Amino acid sequence: MKWSEISIHTTQEAVEPVSNVLHEAGASGVVIEDPVDLEKDWDTTLGEIYDLSPEDYPEEGVIIKAYLPVNSFLGETVEGIKESINQLLVYDIDLGFNKVTVSEVNEEEWATAWKKYYKPVKVSDRITITPTWEEYEMVHEEELIIELDPGMAFGTGTHPTTVLSIQALEQYLASGDDVIDVGTGSGVLSIAAAKLGASSVLAIDLDEVAVKVANINVKLNKCQDSVTVQQSNLMDKVDRNPDLIVANILAEVIVVMTDDAYKALRPGGTFITSGIIQGRRSEVKDAMVKSGFEIVEITEMEDWVAVVAKKPE
Numbered sequence: 001m002k003w004s005e006i007s008i009h010t011t012q013e014a015v016e017p018v019s020n021v022l023h024e025a026g027a028s029g030v031v032i033e034d035p036v037d038l039e040k041d042w043d044t045t046l047g048e049i050y051d052l053s054p055e056d057y058p059e060e061g062v063i064i065k066a067y068l069p070v071n072s073f074l075g076e077t078v079e080g081i082k083e084s085i086n087q088l089l090v091y092d093i094d095l096g097f098n099k100v101t102v103s104e105v106n107e108e109e110w111a112t113a114w115k116k117y118y119k120p121v122k123v124s125d126r127i128t129i130t131p132t133w134e135e136y137e138m139v140h141e142e143e144l145i146i147e148l149d150p151g152m153a154f155g156t157g158t159h160p161t162t163v164l165s166i167q168a169l170e171q172y173l174a175s176g177d178d179v180i181d182v183g184t185g186s187g188v189l190s191i192a193a194a195k196l197g198a199s200s201v202l203a204i205d206l207d208e209v210a211v212k213v214a215n216i217n218v219k220l221n222k223c224q225d226s227v228t229v230q231q232s233n234l235m236d237k238v239d240r241n242p243d244l245i246v247a248n249i250l251a252e253v254i255v256v257m258t259d260d261a262y263k264a265l266r267p268g269g270t271f272i273t274s275g276i277i278q279g280r281r282s283e284v285k286d287a288m289v290k291s292g293f294e295i296v297e298i299t300e301m302e303d304w305v306a307v308v309a310k311k312p313e
């Protein structure tokens, strides 16, 4: 099959929303070329090798590349992507150069293009995420390994919004908890919750592809006894009272679901939200408080924040 590479020159701030647009348009595998990665002090204590070449990165801004099959809908798909990206301006997201280019690549290039950027990463004290195609040896006994093939769903596990979510799960999840993961993508947070001791996890995503990918990753990590994946919209089909809800979705989606999350959670339950760009932090905080939550902690990484809240006892 022939593949087309769509490349978008944008900003750090726009990485997640643009990646989401690409994903929703059916893109397979997203590559993020952010020059910050070249400067980053990568954690190599676990023996990871980061072999990044400056020619692959823009001098300014971030380049996001995604791959779409070449078919008769390609033109429309690309136009749809451009339109959806432009709509992000309504949310005050800085799109920078916002330059979109399209070129053809062969299957071999496509298959390896994004994999070369994706190596084992230690994302929290206990959790290391490793791509399925990498050999990885555990460094200490307590380490929990998540093997992931993000395939066509969002969630290599290394995006700051995911890392913040996993760190919060590690801190707030208690063994035996019932957990709901809204917007599961590749299933990474549900798998993390199960590995951290949750007895049951409901992974929800609106997107059919994400549901398929999450199911595969759940099985790959042998978590199928505790994690169930369901295709639905936010909390629409939730009829249980979990101990913890985690949602790594954009701020504009989180503010829509705070009332439902509050109603569903058991008293004393925890709501972990991520995917919030700095500029929208108060909006999310205010929506949470209005729904009745007490804010417990706000954590930050790069331009992103995660808000952890509790439903009073």
Ligand SMILES: C[S@@+](CC[C@H](N)C(=O)[O-])C[C@H]1O[C@@H](n2cnc3c(N)ncnc32)[C@H](O)[C@@H]1O
Pocket (backbone or CB within 6 Å): 016, 153, 154, 155, 156, 157, 159, 161, 162, 165, 182, 183, 184, 185, 186, 187, 188, 189, 204, 205, 206, 207, 210, 232, 233, 234, 248, 249, 250, 253, 275
């Ligand atoms: C930013 S990704 C997060 C993926 C993963 N949980 C992680 O932390 O890496 C957001 C996910 O939310 C899903 N999503 C967006 N709107 C949704 C909705 N209304 N209901 C359920 N899922 C939704 C998207 O399909 C996407 O997979």
